[in-house]
Amino acid sequence: MDGRLDLRNVTVSVSDAERRFALEVAGLQLAAGDAVGLSGPSGTGKTMLLELLGLLRRPDPGGSFRIRAGGTELDAARLWTGRHAGRDAPGHRGRLFGFVPQSGGLLHFLTVRENIALGQRLTGRADPGWISTLEDRLGLAPLARQLPRALSIGQRQRVAIARALAHRPAFVIADEPTAALDPENARTAMGLLIAAATEGGAAVVISSHDSALLDSFALRRLDLAPAGGAGAVSSRLGERGAA
Structure with missing residues (x-):
């Protein structure tokens, strides 16, 4: 599926009795076939950003968030406004x-x-041939009839990668997908995820604390960094190498 995602001047904030945190995205564009690595210190909002991108978190009012895929264009910011905010x-x-x-x-x-x-069942996109292709590419064909309890951690993570790709989404979001794996299996799983996603035409965003692992792949890199501000803790998203 072709796809493009475009955020401009979007902020997400959370607050409680003790603090207020804001994540600021001045601009972010993703297109079909993009492979992006997201890094940043703990507490800078990596998971929050992924939730925003994946329509799991409401942005603050203002800003622009548009998604184009499959010939249609979605104003994602408007999903969270009005009487039925978030329903769709x-x-x-x-x-x-x-x-x-x-x-x-x-x-x-x-x-x-x-x-x-x-995912194919839930979206009505039955495609047994693509499932077989993913099983072959990820080394899962001999395990197809096994239950998860019979699998190693690395094998389970490869199944999760195949499941994320099976319905041919425009965008794949991976939050610390190799954190539970040893270095060798982490590198294998990361390579398989990137290759399978881009081959399927999806844009993939991978968050990881392991900057060295991300650096070992040809990824476009985004970084979250703390930003100063009175009365609040905030982070800003920047692209590595950008002016």
Whole structure:
């Protein structure tokens, strides 16, 4: 699926009795085939940014957030306004995005193949041939009938990658997808994720604390860094190498 995502002057803020935190995105564009690595110190809002991109978190009023995919254009900022704010977000999220969580998040009562096919079932995009291709590329074909409990951590993470890609989303979001893996398996899983996503035409954003691992791949790099401000803690997104 072709796709483009464009954010301009978007802010997300959270507050409680003790502090207020704001994440500021002056500009971010993603296009089909992009492979992006996201890094930054703990507490700078990496997960918050991924949730914003994946329609899991409401942006503050103002700014522009538009998504184009499959011949249609979505004003994502407007999803969170009006009487039925957020009501349509889950449908767009399931259709446009694939997610690779740190823990894998597999359903324990489904086989490997059933877990991979779940996104296709939910979006009505049945494509057994693509599932077979993903199984082959990720080394999962011999495990197709196994339940998650029979798999190693690395194998479970590869299933999560295949599941995120199976319904051919325009965008794939991975939040610390290799944090639970040893260095060798982490590098293998990262390479497979990037290759499979870009081959399928998706833009992929990968958040990781492991900057050295991200640096070992040909990724466009985004960094979150603390920004000064009175009365609040804030972070700003910047692109490495940008002026």
